Amino acid sequence: MNLMSSQPTGDSRSVASDDYGNGAIGETIFSLAAEIFPICRSITGDGVRQTLNILRRHIDLDVHEVPSGTQVFDWTIPLEWNIRDAYIKAPSGERVVDFKTSSLHVLNYSQPVHVQMPLSQLKEHIYTLPQQPHAVPYRTAYGGDRWGFCMAHNQFAQLEDGIYEAVIDSSLTKGNLTYGEVFHRGATDHEVLLSTHICHPSLANDNCSGLALLTALVKCITRRKTRYSYRFLFGPGTLGAISWLARNSSSVRNIKHGLVLSCVGDGGGPTYKKSRIGDAFIDRAFIHVLKHASSNPNIIDFFPYGYDERQFCSPGFNLPVGLFQRSQFGTFPQYHCSDDNLDFIKPEHLATSFQMITSVLDVIEGDRYYARTNPFCEPQLGRRGLYSSVGGTKDVADRNMAMLWVLNLSDGEHSLLDIAERAGVPFSVIADLASELVVNDLLTERDIVTSA
Amino acid sequence: MNLMSSQPTGDSRSVASDDYGNGAIGETIFSLAAEIFPICRSITGDGVRQTLNILRRHIDLDVHEVPSGTQVFDWTIPLEWNIRDAYIKAPSGERVVDFKTSSLHVLNYSQPVHVQMPLSQLKEHIYTLPQQPHAVPYRTAYGGDRWGFCMAHNQFAQLEDGIYEAVIDSSLTKGNLTYGEVFHRGATDHEVLLSTHICHPSLANDNCSGLALLTALVKCITRRKTRYSYRFLFGPGTLGAISWLARNSSSVRNIKHGLVLSCVGDGGGPTYKKSRIGDAFIDRAFIHVLKHASSNPNIIDFFPYGYDERQFCSPGFNLPVGLFQRSQFGTFPQYHCSDDNLDFIKPEHLATSFQMITSVLDVIEGDRYYARTNPFCEPQLGRRGLYSSVGGTKDVADRNMAMLWVLNLSDGEHSLLDIAERAGVPFSVIADLASELVVNDLLTERDIVTSA
């Protein structure tokens, strides 16, 4: 975090630059994403546990289990799904589809099956993407009342008639829904919620990228003293968030800012979808950061479809929770198919996403109200060495102007973010100048809880 | 009306589709407009009565007479004007202008005259449209202190010199101003006011179209049980509205929504001019309906010129009354001349106008506030058969998204129109989905009078 006046360590660098050299954070996140990529995850089952166990090597994660049959609001935790193997064997004896080569090949949550049938009949259980014939689609049957396979349309089209053997060695049994949680206590009970989904199998951007990036964030935040408390969730989509909300109703009211993140490894966007509230502090902070980080950020209004912001922003909660992605879900051809692989995500994009999010957290942590010690007329900056009268470079002029903005708007009613927005200057610049003006006795902090 | 939950008949179809087959409503309105077209109407006189008598064959209409000399606010009801014949006879004996061929030929409210004079002198009493030389203009002299004729400029230019005979067999005598009124009692005293002007002679769009369409509306509304009470006015422009307002001051406060309509039979627009309030419910409802009914509706802010919205929106009343037209008055070449004839209006345009207005009435009647029975997280739609997970057609996806909007915004603070506006979905779709969700115990109606 940037503004760490409350930190005994006196560390004033931001998360991004603090813990990693330039570029290193991207490689770190990418490696972790690559490590968890092959695992077959679903909304329940050992794939989730296996993934959480890998993340636990890096962070101190609590794993929660919610038993099948548990009622969570309007929903019931389903039977746990596990899978060991799945394949289609051609008349020639060749495995033409093999779960071991990609977890996408099985219809997620398929019921078990072991049959022999003619190709014509088997085809009713095979899903392809005729318009992206080289790619294997990602499909689900969460009801657990179907079975099926996914494969490339090109390969599918070349299958020869005959009797095929189809095996799905899965189980649907009483078990649990599993999610991971990290809580970091800050100076206040006010919480920042950061959440990402863990239920997708071998899709790199959606959402190995989000799981790995959030892990890196946990690592950074938890080693620091922060103003806010932080809660990190790694749960299956929909049911994970609903389970957490059902089991933590007393914590919900502490959430002052929240973010769902996913698909953070490609080079598109950046995309920010506002909270249902629409002008919550998280919305303003994210828009501010993205406007300075990108020439053309994709800022979209809330709509009730997407990721777990659907639950956090349901009318009974109406939490200030936005969604951050690079390319927006559903808008890129790699979405929900085997093209969303490790070639699609890049360390540099992961690093940029990480920096964008930490910049927003810097705003949340650092926003304050200040007032001029003497609010009448401008102070004489020259005699304090604060005003660069010589120089004349663009940078110096910009810095001088930013300082004049801070002095003009520090009336106890404009926060640093207000000033940054009005001046069109990055929050970090405004915050640094305010600190300098405090040191020079020109500003004093006002005791207002700003962004909560 | 669409949402007739309060109706014992259980009829849930809208007015437009209910009472007429596809297209039939347009023919019905057109026929009536054609029937009243030839009549010479003015702000007073037997032409108005004759027109009201024709309308009475279809609807139960109260005819009110306001005596000449009556003071209505700042105005005085003038002498009643009636006309039996008018012509100009050329030196050859031929009638070159004849009132019997078109009521436009006489300057409306002309004083009587019977003179012989040379053409050069007569020309001062003849009005033409040099820039539309084939058309006869519509002109008035409501002061009753002039006489004159209107004719096509082409014909006018060919008149030969000589002594002409000019006859206007009119009278200006103590009598009455006449207007028609229908009141339909609904479940509440809150009123919807619908008003159109009856003072124009043989102009088809302006306003035989409005008179005929309002008659069809009366027919539909009065045979139904409605939430609102409805008041329909067929009165001469300006003085009709002023007379009604002067004589019904106690009813005025019941008017919650109002509409002036005219020129509803051509293919232009649709045009909606907002009430003086600017964001009244009628304004929002009309804009919503027209945005879905037309790719480029003409939405204009209130300005203090036009039809009787001038009176309803005067500062002492400031009623939520807008104006609906197809082409905006004064913007089309047929306006106020003989080109505004029965060829200019079409059954299909009348039908479309009728449907637009009834769609707005559906919004007014049907707007409600709902709240989720359990507002926490999304409900599980799948097990209720409410969410089409298969299908994948655009229609299914749109319907699913609309349902998610209803569920997300039904917090007791967003009405159905609020939701429809936010979701960008027609009100009728939102209202139908809300009904379905009520049946499924996911929503309950909140007891808030919404649009009043």
Added chain:
Amino acid sequence: MNLMSSQPTGDSRSVASDDYGNGAIGETIFSLAAEIFPICRSITGDGVRQTLNILRRHIDLDVHEVPSGTQVFDWTIPLEWNIRDAYIKAPSGERVVDFKTSSLHVLNYSQPVHVQMPLSQLKEHIYTLPQQPHAVPYRTAYGGDRWGFCMAHNQFAQLEDGIYEAVIDSSLTKGNLTYGEVFHRGATDHEVLLSTHICHPSLANDNCSGLALLTALVKCITRRKTRYSYRFLFGPGTLGAISWLARNSSSVRNIKHGLVLSCVGDGGGPTYKKSRIGDAFIDRAFIHVLKHASSNPNIIDFFPYGYDERQFCSPGFNLPVGLFQRSQFGTFPQYHCSDDNLDFIKPEHLATSFQMITSVLDVIEGDRYYARTNPFCEPQLGRRGLYSSVGGTKDVADRNMAMLWVLNLSDGEHSLLDIAERAGVPFSVIADLASELVVNDLLTERDIVTSA
């Protein structure tokens, strides 16, 4: 002023047209600007006094002296700077730079010096504009701890090596900061503040134009009865305003509208920079006037850099003070160099600037709230001769429409400026129509202090 119903003289013409024939005001202002142009002004010293003495020939001006060392808020009045001569003598004995030809040639506030040195060494004390090589720059050293000269780069480049003599016969001594003030008492204590800066040497637009125009304004206003009291300041930039504010804290709260003006003689803009408040009455009035006076006015939001609006709009005061200029400072090549001479400003531009400002003062003086005597329906304008039913020219139609706007919005809640803005009609037209409607007993004035 336009609306002088409160004036015994009954004079209803505006300032601009009242006191001067067409064009004469421009010549008058230009002559005065030309007269004061040669004087070497700075933030202190006899140049300021000499200038004020010239202005006093035209207006009754109080001259205030603030002693060196006086504390004014965060600032201290510096030593007074005076200069008698300055030159650079070439080895040939020729004066290659001579203060007597232009006050720009000396670095403003230079400490005294009399040295001989080689050209190479002297060059460190010479300022030029390499990119405008023919022009002499305007530079300052308000600290008084440097000395230097300014010259054209072309001439500078041709200087031959050798020993030069540099003489600056200046003094920095205990003295005073000088500013001029005029107070005109109106019907109320509410004040309009008009301020311009006097500290620039021989720069015609910046700000001989402003000094001369403000003098003309004083002349006009002080001979009239006004609703507001008026305060006019002619002070050095920054320290003049700060000194006045420090010494008049009790008057500040009376300031209801204020304007800083400078650079009012060129043909650019017009530019209006809003007050920090952003939607103060002065902002609305200026924007209204400029929109009708120019097809493309340059309206800019407040930013904390520029002229003395920086002090008036500091957070402790936050006064409703805007800035009026023609071309915006810093955006034209003549800015702060010898190209800003008497050829750059024109009588016609000065006249236009004067008219724009007086039009704004007309709005400030003339804004009122009216209400209809009978607010129900429209009044019958025809029988009062107020409505031109014949005619049909664009002007007549516009006037009729403007009158309908006045009648429709005169509800005691819309002021004349509100109506003018909504109708898109100049304030003066609306105000004249309102007066006519008052005479006809259709409107009465509401006792609301409007623009304060």
